[in-house]
Amino acid sequence: MVEAIVLAGSLNDGKLREISREPYEALIPLAGRPMVEYVLEALEESPSISRIIVVGPPALKDLQLSKVATVVESTFSVMDNLRLGLEQVSGEKHVLLATSDIPLLTAAAVEDFIARCRAREGDLFYSIVDRETSEKAFPGIQRTYVKLRDGTFTGGNLFYFHPRIVETGWSFAEKMINLRKEPLKMCARLGFLFILRLLLGQLSIADVERRVEKLLGIKGRAIISP
Known part of the structure; x- marks a missing residue:
C-alpha cells in the first residue's frame, strides 16, 4: 500500500x-x-x-x-x-x-502509474503523457509540451519516490519544481547543451534520466502514462 x-x-x-x-x-x-x-x-x-x-x-x-x-x-x-x-x-x-x-x-x-513505477528500478519517478494522447482525451485544454526524440510530452503531475532521496537534492529539487512549467529554464539548470538539444528536439528521455543521475546521484525515471 x-x-x-x-x-x-x-x-x-x-x-x-x-x-x-x-x-x-x-x-x-x-x-x-x-x-x-x-x-x-x-x-x-x-x-x-x-x-x-x-x-x-x-x-x-x-x-x-x-x-x-x-x-x-x-x-x-x-x-x-x-x-x-x-x-x-x-x-x-x-x-x-x-x-x-x-x-x-x-x-x-x-x-x-504505480504499477509502471514498481516494474522499473529507480529512486524517483515522474509521469508524462504524450501530446496525441493528452489532446485526444482533453481537447481544448492548454498544456506545456516538450519535444523529445521519443515524442512530444506534457507532465502528468504525479511523482513516486522514497522519502530518503529528498534531502539529497533538496535545493536542486526546489528549483526544478518551481520551474516545472518552464521547460527551457528547467533545462538551463541541467546545462547549456540541454537547451540547444531541446530546441533541436534531440534530447531523449534516457538523456534526461542520465543527466539527473549525474547531478543528483539518484535514478530518475520518466513514466509514460497512457
Whole structure:
C-alpha cells in the first residue's frame, strides 16, 4: 500500500484568477466542487492508496473522505509544503505525490502509474503523457509540451519516490519544481547543451534520466502514462 501526499497550497495568482477569485487554486470550483476534490476522489478510489495527506488551506479540513488522514496547513513554498507532507508519512516506503490541479485524474490512471513505477528500478519517478494522447482525451485544454526524440510530452503531475532521496537534492529539487512549467529554464539548470538539444528536439528521455543521475546521484525515471 502507498501513502499519498496532495499539494494544494498554490495561490490563485495566475491565469486562473480570471476564472475564479478563490484564494487558492485547489478551491476553484469545477461543476460546483473544489478542483482538489476530484484529485482526492481518484486517490480515494485507488486500491493501492492506503491514506492521503493533504497540504493546503484550512478550508480543506472539512473534507469527508475516509482515506484523508490529515490536512496540514500550507505555506507559500512548494518545497516547504512537501516537507510538511513528508513529516506526516508513517512509514519508510515509496510515497505518491500529486498536485491539486489535475482534476481529470482517475483511479485507473493512479493504479497504472504505480504499477509502471514498481516494474522499473529507480529512486524517483515522474509521469508524462504524450501530446496525441493528452489532446485526444482533453481537447481544448492548454498544456506545456516538450519535444523529445521519443515524442512530444506534457507532465502528468504525479511523482513516486522514497522519502530518503529528498534531502539529497533538496535545493536542486526546489528549483526544478518551481520551474516545472518552464521547460527551457528547467533545462538551463541541467546545462547549456540541454537547451540547444531541446530546441533541436534531440534530447531523449534516457538523456534526461542520465543527466539527473549525474547531478543528483539518484535514478530518475520518466513514466509514460497512457
